[in-house]
Amino acid sequence: MKIHEYQAKELLAACGATVPKGIVVSNSEEALKAFDQLGGKPVVLKAQVHAGGRGKGHFKGHSDPQLGGVKFIPNRDKVKSVADVMFQYPLVTKQTASEGQPVSKVLVQEAADIEKELYVGMVLDRTIGLPVLMASSEGGVDIEEVAAKSPEKILKLPISPETGLLPFQARKVAFDLGLSDKHIDQAVKVFMALSQVFLEKDCSLAEINPLIITKQGNIEVLDAKFNFDDNALFRHPDIVEMRDLSEENPAEIRAGKANLNFIQLSGNIGCLVNGAGLAMGTMDIIKYYGGDPANFLDVGGGVTAEGAIEAFRIILSDPKVKGILVNIFGGIAKCDLIAEALVKAGREVGFKVPVVVRLEGTNVQKAREILKSVQAELPMIRSAGDLTEAAKLIVSLSK
Amino acid sequence: MSILINKETRVICQGLGKAGTFHAIQCRDYGTKMVGGITPGKGGTVKEGFPLFNTVHEAVQKTGADASMIFVPPPAAADAIMEAADAGIKVIIAITEGIPVLDMAKAVRYLKQKSGVTLIGPNCPGVITPDQCKIGIMPGYIHKAGGVGLISRSGTLTYEAVFQLSALGLGQSTCVGIGGDPIIGTNQIDLLAMFEKDPQTEAILMIGEIGGTAEERAAEYIRKNVTKPVAAFIAGQTAPEGRRMGHAGAIISGGSGSAVDKIAALKAAGIVVADTPAMLGSAVQKAIEIAKSKK
Numbered sequence: 206m207k208i209h210e211y212q213a214k215e216l217l218a219a220c221g222a223t224v225p226k227g228i229v230v231s232n233s234e235e236a237l238k239a240f241d242q243l244g245g246k247p248v249v250l251k252a253q254v255h256a257g258g259r260g261k262g263h264f265k266g267h268s269d270p271q272l273g274g275v276k277f278i279p280n281r282d283k284v285k286s287v288a289d290v291m292f293q294y295p296l297v298t299k300q301t302a303s304e305g306q307p308v309s310k311v312l313v314q315e316a317a318d319i320e321k322e323l324y325v326g327m328v329l330d331r332t333i334g335l336p337v338l339m340a341s342s343e344g345g346v347d348i349e350e351v352a353a354k355s356p357e358k359i360l361k362l363p364i365s366p367e368t369g370l371l372p373f374q375a376r377k378v379a380f381d382l383g384l385s386d387k388h389i390d391q392a393v394k395v396f397m398a399l400s401q402v403f404l405e406k407d408c409s410l411a412e413i414n415p416l417i418i419t420k421q422g423n424i425e426v427l428d429a430k431f432n433f434d435d436n437a438l439f440r441h442p443d444i445v446e447m448r449d450l451s452e453e454n455p456a457e458i459r460a461g462k463a464n465l466n467f468i469q470l471s472g473n474i475g476c477l478v479n480g481a482g483l484a485m486g487t488m489d490i491i492k493y494y495g496g497d498p499a500n501f502l503d504v505g506g507g508v509t510a511e512g513a514i515e516a517f518r519i520i521l522s523d524p525k526v527k528g529i530l531v532n533i534f535g536g537i538a539k540c541d542l543i544a545e546a547l548v549k550a551g552r553e554v555g556f557k558v559p560v561v562v563r564l565e566g567t568n569v570q571k572a573r574e575i576l577k578s579v580q581a582e583l584p585m586i587r588s589a590g591d592l593t594e595a596a597k598l599i600v601s602l603s604k
Numbered sequence: 605m606s607i608l609i610n611k612e613t614r615v616i617c618q619g620l621g622k623a624g625t626f627h628a629i630q631c632r633d634y635g636t637k638m639v640g641g642i643t644p645g646k647g648g649t650v651k652e653g654f655p656l657f658n659t660v661h662e663a664v665q666k667t668g669a670d671a672s673m674i675f676v677p678p679p680a681a682a683d684a685i686m687e688a689a690d691a692g693i694k695v696i697i698a699i700t701e702g703i704p705v706l707d708m709a710k711a712v713r714y715l716k717q718k719s720g721v722t723l724i725g726p727n728c729p730g731v732i733t734p735d736q737c738k739i740g741i742m743p744g745y746i747h748k749a750g751g752v753g754l755i756s757r758s759g760t761l762t763y764e765a766v767f768q769l770s771a772l773g774l775g776q777s778t779c780v781g782i783g784g785d786p787i788i789g790t791n792q793i794d795l796l797a798m799f800e801k802d803p804q805t806e807a808i809l810m811i812g813e814i815g816g817t818a819e820e821r822a823a824e825y826i827r828k829n830v831t832k833p834v835a836a837f838i839a840g841q842t843a844p845e846g847r848r849m850g851h852a853g854a855i856i857s858g859g860s861g862s863a864v865d866k867i868a869a870l871k872a873a874g875i876v877v878a879d880t881p882a883m884l885g886s887a888v889q890k891a892i893e894i895a896k897s898k899k
Contacts, residue, residue, distance in 0.1 A: 482813060
């Protein structure tokens, strides 16, 4: 699960990190009020969307392509007009869909005098099975380039999940970054706060980029991005509260409610598969024979008729879909039950596009007989003998 | 011979809820020596023929159990894994899906302090040595005893592989589902070493997924240390970057863990890589033929 920048900063501030003064607003009137409350000094308006690359983005449909999701506002005159654009048009960045993401919250933040930008983040290192603190004296928007071109410029420190980051470790990182003596204590506070939030709230990723040194000599969190481990949300009701459903794909939300693991893609062949690995493999084989999957869908091991019907409804709600491939390996889930669910789904939802079915495993003979018996009634259902045949067939039928 | 489990293995089940009980019965029906279950507070009673114990320590003492199958729900699953290790269980197979990553980071560190413990999973279908012992949720009947060792990060894709192997007359020595989570107890390299040593295993099939760099490291290990023929498949060649595909592990980020990188590393190590999931069995066949032609 992802949260907004302003929420991430609230979590960090609660653990002792210094964040610039800011006020979250929901319309341009509030933005103006916030500007005044912050003392009428220059501010930055920051559109709150989950996607990255906001500064280099643009608002779809607005006349000025130079106006991005992060905008410096020198005086009161510009506050309302810029905020109006942010609330009116969807923001397109390299990480959003091409139609962009509507903005419902804008952070009005005191503009900072930046002396230097640093990077600090925490993520799970799968190789060693531990969270790792990463820090670099070269922060800012191009940290991914630093990571790719000069990985030696990023310090890495494994963190024990039992003790968290220890003060001496935080001090060492601060000194290794080359910070001057007067900045060490402030930097340590930020690093400790980051580690505390990561471990206490079960983050999967926590980044402060940039962490800035201001010309006044303060260390402040200018931008922050946190993702959380979905499996641990059961013990963090406060984090669940922060979820913003408007940021998520409606079909994916709907699938989640039906316990289906669904991801929308851009192709035209819908997939319905049991198991994540087989679902990915099914997408691969569609592509291998020249097709393009419209979605990833893992219905899970214990798929029910109701689950399968909802899955068909979700797949068919995408107007791009020209055909569906059903690939089920019946292990514990029995093929005949799935065939019955298919028939029920066909009767309830109505198949207007070809549905190629490949079933294998437990009770497969019974399943094939069921599908054969409804051939006249549900002519769009086609059975395939094996996975290769199924993939070739659905690709040719969807062209 | 086989690896990890065989007909002598004595198994308990932790977490005898609805799913746990169903699968414990399935395992017993397959021929696994299921010697009991753990349900705190129900010690001394019997459920579906399984004697129940309050603690794993008690179960080990009274039944001589040396393996455990874990179905405990996610919030308490890491604790169940550590309890099994503390009680002296040697092979812990954690089926539970959805355990918080940080819980697993702590559990795996705890297990490192115990010697001779192997954790398989979590979020895995389990382990089976055909005709001897099944600990997990895989359909037993598709398996056939033989010489192919199977290592997989996926569930149903493993069944797909087994089905294709058995249809080609290629039986399996042991099939291990290592799990799809970012932190797992046993990785590909640990199992490659076991299969290389196991005299029954004649060839190895490794089924990977996008995300992480475990397959790349395994490829390097195979190049240096494995003499048996190896075939592989990587699922997720068409997955978009930055999206989680069901398994927490299956995510590509910043160019690392992509299928292209993995397949290139595997091919460079002389491994036969299946183009599609319909070619898993034939890829093993091909790897065996290539090895024969070199002799």
